[in-house]
Amino acid sequence: MKPSRVSRQSSSGTWPIEGLDVRSLLRDGWAPRPFRQFIVKLNSRCNLACTYCYVYEMADVSWRSKPRIISAQALDRTAERIAEHATAHQLADVEIVLHGGEPLLCGVSFIADAVGRFRRALPAAIGLSIRLQTNGTLLTNAVLETLLERGVKVGVSFDGTAISHDARRVHADGRGSHNEVTRALQLLATEPYARIFSGILCTIDVSANPVRTYEALAAFSPPQIDFLLPHANWHTQPTAGHGHWLAAAFDRWYEGAETRVRLFEEIIRLSLGGQSTSEMIGLSPVALIVVDTDGSMEQVDTLKSAFAGAPATGMTVFAHSFDDALILPSIAARQIGIKALADSCLACPVHKVCGGGYFPHRYRPGTGFRNPSVYCSDLRHLITHIAHRVRADLLERPAC
């Protein structure tokens, strides 16, 4: 898939900005779910130039006008807003995700300071877990030691084999980063750092062998893996084959069970009538918000893959509470489950499992986000494949 550099579609006239009446939803008894997960962008820049990156390589170039590093004022105001929100909604716990760009470009002492600010602002009765998602190139013993001391869990973005990884996760001069990230993963896989290793995110390279990719990830003994579909939509369509790729990876994982794979586990649970916990799939309300380095509140920044300005809310932590954002149509649209699905989705037998697919992948210029995912046929193939496998294991076992 070649990322779009030209789409500059306006959101005007497209669902949910137009057509989703939140007041009417509220009148009918719908209640917004409080945010539980706060994605805080510590740094707006990255030391890699990944070919598929939704922040730097697609339609939205808002990162150019953002401060490189979040200010102390924005950090403190974010922390206060989180505490205010969690207290008002009597939340037992919240999660803060330190994100970017590459968050470690701030330096580990900056991160330690930010973690301290968050912990001090939150009432002791409210549980706080903190994660950091990194490209892995700046992870050293000293960095990991500080993160371990501060109780920060670490997830690494890594695409498996050297060929796939180095073709896409590159430095600005084109050099691959596989060797650097491999060293970081080897550190994370050993004690004491394994205690804060939360897993590996892998963006699918559909031209790569799915079994070899899974095995390259599992070799580092991550507690969890997830496979991400490359960002695409009805304007910028993906290459074919992701459903078959994922089904082959599923079969290898299901037989070996070396680790957990979030997407596959979600589909199995959904197929059994359970609920999803990832925005990628299922109908569970999405309860996250992003705070950018200038203190602006945003929806998931993966929406940047759709059109310029897509994640914007027009709100900031300086002038608005998180409650203010909860009733925006763009936020509500991701919390109303089945009501957000296109009519064609509702007629599909797997719609309660796929949930219409990942929201940014539903975008079509002119109509917005009330469409099936551009990966609809891939998701259908994968879900059907998994459901058949599960059904066979559950219902077709020889009688004892």
Next chain:
Amino acid sequence: MMDATEDVATDLVDLSQMSLNELRSLDQPILSDALRRVVEEAKNSVEAIAGFQAVI
């Protein structure tokens, strides 16, 4: 916007043909874990929340 979807056939796996003992005796670890979590969810009746996909 359609609301009623109950008449649409689904691909969900029907567990009603299995006893609890049969479910507990599964030797597929991934499936056992998934079933345990689904049963816990149902028991606790807590609504799940979906989190950010670009973090693990």
